[in-house]
Amino acid sequence: MDALDTESAEIPDIKPKDYKGSLKPIWCSGCGDYAVLNAMMQAFAELKIPTHDIAVITGIGCSSRLPGYLSVYGFNSLHGRAIPIATGTKLARPETTVVVAGGDGDGFSIGGGHLSHAARRNVDLTYIVMDNRIYGLTKGQMSPTTPLDSYTSTTQYGSYDPPVNMVRFMLAYEASFVARAFSGDIKHLVSIIKQGIQHKGFSFIQILSPCVTYRGKGEYDTIRSLSAELPENYDPTDMNEAFRLASDPEKLHMGVIYRNEKLVPYEERILEHRKVAKAAGVAKMENLIDDFRP
Amino acid sequence: MGVIVAPDKRKVEQWETRTTNQITVGIVGSGGDGVIASGEILSSAAAREGLYCILTKSVGPTIRGGESSCRVRMGNNRVHSQGDKLDVLVCFSWKDFLLFRKELLLKENAVVLYPETDKLKPDELPIDKDLNPLILKVPFARLAKEEIGNVLTKNIVMLGVLAELFDLPKEGLDSAIRHRFERKGEEIIDLNLKALLAGKSWAEESVKEKLPVNFFYTTAPPKLLITGNEAIAIGALNAGCRFMAGYPITPATEVMELMAKYLPKYGGTLVQAEDEIAAIAMTVGASYAGVPSMTASSGPGISLMQEMLGAAVIAEIPIVLVNVQRVGPATGIPTKSEQADLFQAIYGSHGDNPKVVLAPCDVEDCYDIAHHAFSIAESFQIPVMILSDQFIGQRKASFPQLDPNRNPVAKRRVPEGEELIEYTRYKLTITGRSPMSYPGIKGGEYLAGGISHTEEGFPSSAHDINELMNDKRHRKLDHVLERYPLYRYYGIKGASLGLLGWGSTKGVIREAVHLCSRAGIDVVGMVPRILCPLPNDELEDWFSTLSSLVVLEMSYAGQFMMHLKSQVNLPDTTAHYARSGGALIMLEDVLNLIIEHTEETITADQKEIIDPEGIFNLNKPPKVQMYVKGHVCET
Incomplete structure (x- = not known):
C-alpha cells in the first residue's frame, strides 16, 4: 500500500461544474438535497481537489443517490453501510478525500451501529447526513429524526418514537468535528463542508435538508424558525458548551458546534503502529515461513 | 513401588510389544493442568526432530478455563488424520475424561497414565477393560512439588515420563521447552528442564516392566509447524493481501491474529471491526480502493455478511472471505467441525450472485488455496470464499516446506492508456x-x-441490461474453472470403487485408500478443492470409470450430495454417508465403507493387511443411503 504516484494537485482553474456527473438528479423539485450537491461541488472546487482524488461513498436512500450526479469516484453501496466501506477505502488509500453521504435513516437507523465506532476511531472521513426527518425513497415512513406525534404512513395516529438528537449523539462518542447546517443557506453550507473536509479526523455534518414531498412545503419555514446562529464568543473546543448547545429544546444551532484538533486521526495511529511493528523486525516475504519452523 | 497396577502380571507376560513408527498420545484434564501446553510442546518437539505430526485440541463449550483435551499423532511417515485410537492416554481427571471419552478411544493394550493421588482404583476407571490396557499411577504433582518446587510443572514432568517410556523426541523436547519459556527467562527454562528430567528419572527407575508399545523413529531436518488458520494468513500475505478487517469468532480468530502480527510489517492494515457486517464492508471498501483485501469468520459471522457479499458480486469487487466452519446453526458447537455451511457458501446472499468457493483439504493446502483465492478474486473481480473448517483451521501439522513461489498470483487488471478515455468500468467482455x-x-x-x-x-432498471450484466458476471465462473481445475485423486486412478469427499474428510479418505490399496483393494479417492463452480466434466469422466461410488460428508442433511445431484450425473450405484459434525469422520468408518461397497469379497488376510495392529472393528459398516440410478433404494 505504497503512496500512489498521483499527479500534482495543482489545478489552477477547477470549477464546481467540473465535478458534475453526466446524470441529471431525479430528486423532487424543492428537495433540499440539490443544495447539498451544489454546495459539495462548490467546496471541492474551492479546495481544488482533483476529481480522481475524491471518493463519495453512500448507502441507500434519496440522498444516497448523490455520487451518481458527480464526476468523482463514487460508490452507491448498501443501506446503512457507507461508513465501514468508506473506512476501508480511506485506510487503503489515505491520500484520497473520502466523503460519506446519506440520509437520517441510512445513518442513524440501519447504520447507527457504525457511528460510534467511526467516531472513536477518528478515521479522516467527512460524513454528511442529509436529514429530511422522513423516509423519502420508500414514500414517507417515520425516520429516526421524525418529530414525535408526526403522521406518516407507518404512524397513522401520530409517531410515538422519540427522535434522536444527532449532534448530541455524535458528541457523546467524541466525534472530533460536529457541525450543523441547513440546505436553505448554501453559503454557510459550503463553508461548513469545506471545514469538514479540511478537518483531520472524523467530521460529522448534520444538514437539515427538507423533504417537501413527504413533510410538506412548510418544512423550510419550520427549520428556518428553529434555526439559530451560534452565540457570540462561542468556543467549539468546549465539549460541555457543545452539549449544552445541542441540548437546547427550542433551537437548532447552525455552525461548527464542536471541534477537537488534538485527537490523532486513525490513519496516523496506524502508521505509528506500523513503525513499531517494523522495528520488531521484518523478514523478507519469501522467508516469512521460517518464523514457523520451530 | 510397583507402579504397574493393572492388569495382573500374568497378562503382562502375554504382551507382545507392538513396535510402531507412528504413535498417538492423548492428554485430558481441566484448566490449569497444562493439557494444551503439553500438547503444543510435544508437537513442537516432534517437528524439531523432523517428524510429521498432527496436534488436535479439543475444549469444552466454555472455550477457556474449562475441560480440555488434546492428541498428538507423530511419526516418520506423513500423518493424514488425527488417528482414531490412542496408544497412550494421560488423564489428569476422569471427570474431564468422561466429557471427551468418545474422542479418546484406546487401542488394545494401550497405556494409561493417571495421577497417583486419584481416588479411583485402576479397576474403577471408566475405560474398556476388555482392551487390556496397561495402567500406571504416576506421582506427577508430587514430583513437581517436591523436586521442582512448583506444582504447575506437573505437565512437563508428565512429558518427561512419556519421553522416557516411549522414546519420544527427547532433544526436541529440550529445545521446545527452551523455546516456549524463552521470554520468561533462564530461571523458568531451567525449572521446566528439571521437571522434564524428574519425569524421565522417575520413569527410568520406577517402570521396569515390558511396555506394550515401542515407538521408533529416525530424525530428519526440522519441519514447519503451523495451523490451517495460520497457513491461510501466510498464504494471503504472500499472495499480496494488504488489508484485513475481521471480528473475533471461534474457530476463525487465528487468521486475524496472525494478520495483526504481520500485516503492519508489510505496510498493510488490520482493523478489528465492530461487527461482521462492518468487517466485510471495510474489506469491500479497501478493495474498491485497489488493495487486495480479505475477511475471515465462521458460520454465524458469514451469515451476517451475506448482504454485502451480494454487493461485492454486483459491484464486481474482489474480496476473499474465509469461513472456518463450526457446527451450526446459530451457536451450535463453536469448537467442533462440520461441513454444513456449503449451501450458505454456494447459494448464500440474495439474487443470482455467482461467486467462487474453494475448499482446502489440509493445513498445507490452506496455504495454496489462499493463493488461488486471491488469484481468482483479483483477476476475475469476484468474491472468493475459502471454506475451511475447525479441524483444518485449528489443528497443528508439520511438513517440510512451503515454497513461496509455487503458486503464481494473478493480479487485478487496472485500466491504462486509451482505456482511461471515456472509461467504461463494466465493459462487456x-x-x-x-x-x-x-x-x-x-x-x-x-x-x-x-x-x-x-x-x-x-443505475438502470432495464431488463435487457440486467440480463447482459448477469451473463457477464456468470461467465466468469466458466473461465475460473478452466484456469483453476482444483481437485486431487488418491490411490489408483481407474479403480472401480470411488470415494468422494471434500475439505477435512480428505485425511481419512486418503489414509483409508492407502491402507486398502496395500491389501489389493481396487479403490480411489477424489477430493475437489473447488466446489463452486464444481468441476463437473472431470467428475463425470471419473464416474464413468467407476462401478460404484461412496460420497461422505459431515452434514446431517447431506448438502454436498444435494449439490452433486444438482450438478452431475452420479454413477448408477452410489452410497451416501452423511452425518452431523461435532465429531470427525473416523478412519474405521471409511475403511468399513470401502469393505462394504467394493465388489470384491474381502478376505480375513486382506483385513489383516489393512489393520495389522487390530485397531479397528472392520465388521461394522456405517449406515448409508443407497442411490441406484439416481433413486433412493431402501436398504
Missing part, C-alpha cells in the same frame, strides 16, 4: 472481466454500486 480503476487514477472515475447498472456504471 468474453471472460466477463473488465479493467477496474480505483481512486487516484485520473480518468478512471466511475460509480460503483449495488444497483443494477449499465456498462458505464449508471
